[in-house]
Amino acid sequence: MTCSPPPRDPGASMPGVPVVAMRCVERVYPGPPPVRALAPTDLAVHRGEYVAVVGPSGSGKSTLLNLIGLLDRPVQGTYEFCGRDTAAMRDYERAAVRARHIGFVFQALRLLPLRTALENVMLARLYSGAPRGTHHRWATEALEQVGLTDRAHAPANTLSEGERRGVAIARALVNRPSLLLCDEPTGNLDRAAAAAILNLLDVLHAADTTLIVATHEPAVAARAHRTVTIRAGSLESGPPPAALDALEPA
Numbered sequence: 001m002t003c004s005p006p007p008r009d010p011g012a013s014m015p016g017v018p019v020v021a022m023r024c025v026e027r028v029y030p031g032p033p034p035v036r037a038l039a040p041t042d043l044a045v046h047r048g049e050y051v052a053v054v055g056p057s058g059s060g061k062s063t064l065l066n067l068i069g070l071l072d073r074p075v076q077g078t079y080e081f082c083g084r085d086t087a088a089m090r091d092y093e094r095a096a097v098r099a100r101h102i103g104f105v106f107q108a109l110r111l112l113p114l115r116t117a118l119e120n121v122m123l124a125r126l127y128s129g130a131p132r133g134t135h136h137r138w139a140t141e142a143l144e145q146v147g148l149t150d151r152a153h154a155p156a157n158t159l160s161e162g163e164r165r166g167v168a169i170a171r172a173l174v175n176r177p178s179l180l181l182c183d184e185p186t187g188n189l190d191r192a193a194a195a196a197i198l199n200l201l202d203v204l205h206a207a208d209t210t211l212i213v214a215t216h217e218p219a220v221a222a223r224a225h226r227t228v229t230i231r232a233g234s235l236e237s238g239p240p241p242a243a244l245d246a247l248e249p250a
């Protein structure tokens with residue numbers, strides 16, 4: 001099935017199996033009244049890319065991230081994650097792919113407030129099905145990665161907003177996912193805390209993490225290597241990634 005007219009997506013012509021390959025993916029919330037939050041959309045994101053999904057509040061960013069993160073299903077279209085057709089997967093298979101391969105930093109963070117930073121991160125290990133004996137070490141390493149070793153034993157409700165966001169990122173990273181999704185990563189943060197989170201995302205990207213960040217802030221989007229803009233549920237791709245320039249005939 002092809003979209004009509006096909007939206008221009010520079011990621012689609014990059015070589016290799018994409019991490020995310022969406023074709024004509026559409027999401028309508030049934031309502032009433034029905035809301036077409038995402039018009040038929042093509043999107044390809046490759047390993048190692050850092051992509052920002054930028055648009056005003058209500059434009060469909062979270063809807064798109066939820067679909068990419070296998071938290072929701074489209075009403076039409078196909079979505080292959082690392083070459084696997086996600087529509088054919090049963091719910092438990094989708095949950096397993098999510099647990100092992102996709103890290104999601106929710107806008108509302110969703111930490112357990114009375115549990116420590118370490119316990120919150122270890123919980124994501126439990127769902128991965130990995131051997132129990134590895135949980136503590138991997139969670140400790142994820143907290144170290146986000147610079148929160150000294151806060152590991154603090155309950156989440158005693159942490160600053162920036163620290164809590166760091167814990168949410170550590171939890172998303174702890175199973176070493178193929179793809180990290182961040183929904184409004186700097187929301188509610190002051191300038192210094194926001195800068196710390198953006199620097200952390202740069203470090204993760206440099207360490208080969210594939211990143212998709214949804215944001216309404218142009219300054220946050222500017223840190224990504226490629227931007228797709230969403231307006232009223234319609235995606236417009238930004239300038240082609242640098243890698244594509246190299247493929248253009250001279």
Ligand SMILES: Nc1ncnc2c1ncn2[C@@H]1O[C@H](COP(=O)(O)OP(=O)(O)O)[C@@H](O)[C@H]1O
Nearest residue numbers: 029031035037056057058059060061062063064
């Ligand atoms: N569960 C839902 N049911 C109905 N409408 C929804 C639901 N979630 C989001 N919407 C609507 O879909 C549109 C896109 O929302 P959303 O993806 O949250 O946008 P953004 O993340 O860009 O702020 C908005 O009009 C919003 O009101």
Ligand SMILES: [Mg+2]
Nearest residue numbers: 061062107183
């Ligand atoms: Mg949102």
